[in-house]
Amino acid sequence: MARWEPGTRARLQAAALELYATRGFEQTTAEQIAQAVGLTERTFFRHFSDKREVLFDGQEAFLRAFLDGLDAAPPGSSPLEAVASALATAAALFPDERRAHSRLRQTVIDAEPALQEREVHKRAILAATVARALRDRGVDEPAATLAAESGATVFWVAFAQWIAAAETRSLAELTADVLDRLRGLAVAPVVTRGVVPGAVPGGS
Amino acid sequence: MARWEPGTRARLQAAALELYATRGFEQTTAEQIAQAVGLTERTFFRHFSDKREVLFDGQEAFLRAFLDGLDAAPPGSSPLEAVASALATAAALFPDERRAHSRLRQTVIDAEPALQEREVHKRAILAATVARALRDRGVDEPAATLAAESGATVFWVAFAQWIAAAETRSLAELTADVLDRLRGLAVAPVVTRGVVPGAVPGGS
DNA sequence: GTCTATAGTGCGATAGAC
DNA sequence: GTCTATCGCACTATAGAC
Numbered sequence: 001m002a003r004w005e006p007g008t009r010a011r012l013q014a015a016a017l018e019l020y021a022t023r024g025f026e027q028t029t030a031e032q033i034a035q036a037v038g039l040t041e042r043t044f045f046r047h048f049s050d051k052r053e054v055l056f057d058g059q060e061a062f063l064r065a066f067l068d069g070l071d072a073a074p075p076g077s078s079p080l081e082a083v084a085s086a087l088a089t090a091a092a093l094f095p096d097e098r099r100a101h102s103r104l105r106q107t108v109i110d111a112e113p114a115l116q117e118r119e120v121h122k123r124a125i126l127a128a129t130v131a132r133a134l135r136d137r138g139v140d141e142p143a144a145t146l147a148a149e150s151g152a153t154v155f156w157v158a159f160a161q162w163i164a165a166a167e168t169r170s171l172a173e174l175t176a177d178v179l180d181r182l183r184g185l186a187v188a189p190v191v192t193r194g195v196v197p198g199a200v201p202g203g204s
Numbered sequence: 205m206a207r208w209e210p211g212t213r214a215r216l217q218a219a220a221l222e223l224y225a226t227r228g229f230e231q232t233t234a235e236q237i238a239q240a241v242g243l244t245e246r247t248f249f250r251h252f253s254d255k256r257e258v259l260f261d262g263q264e265a266f267l268r269a270f271l272d273g274l275d276a277a278p279p280g281s282s283p284l285e286a287v288a289s290a291l292a293t294a295a296a297l298f299p300d301e302r303r304a305h306s307r308l309r310q311t312v313i314d315a316e317p318a319l320q321e322r323e324v325h326k327r328a329i330l331a332a333t334v335a336r337a338l339r340d341r342g343v344d345e346p347a348a349t350l351a352a353e354s355g356a357t358v359f360w361v362a363f364a365q366w367i368a369a370a371e372t373r374s375l376a377e378l379t380a381d382v383l384d385r386l387r388g389l390a391v392a393p394v395v396t397r398g399v400v401p402g403a404v405p406g407g408s
Numbered sequence: 409g410t411c412t413a414t415a416g417t418g419c420g421a422t423a424g425a426c
Numbered sequence: 427g428t429c430t431a432t433c434g435c436a437c438t439a440t441a442g443a444c
Contacts, residue, residue: 008431008432029413029414029415030414030415030416031414039432039433040432040433040434041414041415041416042432042433042434042435043431043432043433045415045416045417046431046432049416050415050416051415051416079389080389080390113325116325116328117321117322117324117325118321120321120324120325120327120328121317121320121321121324121325123324124320124324142361142365142382142385143385143388143389145357145361146357146358146361146382146385146386146389147389149353149354149357149361150353150354150357150386150389153349153350153353153354153357154350157346157349157350157353161346178346178350181346181347181350182350182354182390183390184347185283185284185347185350185351185354185390186284186386186387186389186390233438233439233440234439234440234441235439244409245439245440246409246410249440249441249442253441254440254441255439255440255441
C-alpha cells in the first residue's frame with residue numbers, strides 16, 4: 001500500500017463536502033471533486049454511484065447501531081421500549097465532537113432538493129429495516145412499522161434539535177426527551193398554547 | 205384553449221406510466237414519452253421538470269385535502285384528533301375506482317429507487333406542511349412535528365394496505381384502523397405474538 | 409427549437425500489490 | 427501469474443441555456 005494513497009473515499013468525501021458548501025452542489029462537477037484530491041472523474045464514480053451518494057456514506061454503521069440497540073432490548077419489551085433502546089445506541093454514534101461537522105453537512109443538504117431526496121430515502125430505508133427487525137422479534141403489523149417510523153421520527157426531530165444553533169444538550173438526552181413527548185401525544189388531548197380560531201386561512 | 209390539444213399533461217402522464225410499466229423507467233426516454241402523444245422531448249420538459257415528476261403530479265390537491273381536514277377539526281382538538289380529521293378528508297380522495305390505477309403506479313415506483321426517492325420526498329413535504337399547519341393552530345414543537353409525521357405514517361401504512369392484493373376495505377376504514385393501532389402503541393406494552401428469545405441472531 | 413454541459417456507463421489498458 | 431485501483435476514451439440521455 002504505497003503506490004496509491006489510502007483513504008481515497010474519505011478524502012473524496014471531505015473534498016466534496018467542502019466544494020458543495022462553498023460553490024454549491026449544482027455548481028460543483030464530479031471532475032472538480034476528483035481533481036481536488038488528485039484523481040479523475042472516472043475514479044470518483046467508481047467509489048460513489050452518483051454525486052449525491054458521496055454525502056451519504058457510513059449509513060451502514062448507523063443502521064447497525066440501531067439494530068444492535070434493538071437486540072440489546074430484553075425479550076418481551078414492548079415495541080416502543082425496544083425502539084428506545086435502539087435510539088440510545090444510535091445516539092451514541094454522535095458525540096459532541098461531531099456536531100460541527102453534522103451542522104455543515106446538513107446546511108449543504110438543506111440547500112439542495114436533490115440532496116434532500118436522497119436523505120429522506122436513506123431515512124425511509126432505516127425505518128423499513130427497523131420495522132423488519134421488530135417483526136423478527138415477534139411484533140405484528142402494523143405495530144412494527146408504526147413503532148419503527150415513530151422511532152425514526154423521534155431520532156430526526158432530536159437530531160435537528162441537536163444541530164440547532166444554540167443547542168448544547170447531548171443527542172442521547174434529546175432523543176430521550178422527544179420520545180417522552182411522543183408517548184404523551186396519544187394520551188394528552190390538549191394543546192399547550194392558546195388556540196386561535198381561523199388562524200389558518202382555508203383555501204379553495 | 206383550442207389551438208393545442210387540451211389535457212396535454214394528463215396525456216403525457218398516462219403515456220409515461222404505461223411506458224414505465226412496460227419497458228421500465230430507465231429504459232424509457234423522455235423523447236419516447238413525448239412521441240407517444242405526438243409531442244417533442246422539449247415539450248415534455250416544459251410540462252415536467254424531470255422524468256420522475258411526471259408520476260407525482262396532483263400532490264397539491266392531496267396536500268390541500270389534508271389541510272382542509274385539519275381546518276375541519278374543532279378548535280381545541282388535540283393534535284392527534286386534528287390529524288384524524290385530516291386523514292378522513294385525504295382518504296376521501298381515493299375512492300375504490302382509483303385503486304387499480306394506484307396499484308399500477310405503485311408497482312412502477314417500487315421497481316425504481318430513483319422514483320422511491322422522489323416519493324418519500326413528496327411524503328416528507330406533506331408531513332412538514334401538516335406540521336406547520338398544526339403550529340399555526342397553536343400546537344408547540346416537537347408535538348406538531350411528531351403528530352404530523354405520525355399522521356403521515358398512518359396514511360401511508362393504510363395506503364399500502366389499501367393497494368395490497370386481496371384488500372377490499374375502503375381507505376377511510378383502513379386509515380381509521382391504523383390510527384387506532386398507533387394510539388395503542390404508546391399504552392400497550394406487550395407484544396401480541398409469542399416472543400422467541402434468540403430468534404434474532406445478533407451479529408458481532 | 410437548437411445547442412451544449414455534464415452526469416453517469418461500458419469497456420479496455422495500465423500498473424502496482426500479492 | 428491474479429487481483430484491484432486507477433485512468434482514458436467513447437458514448438447516451440438528461441436537463442437547462444440560449
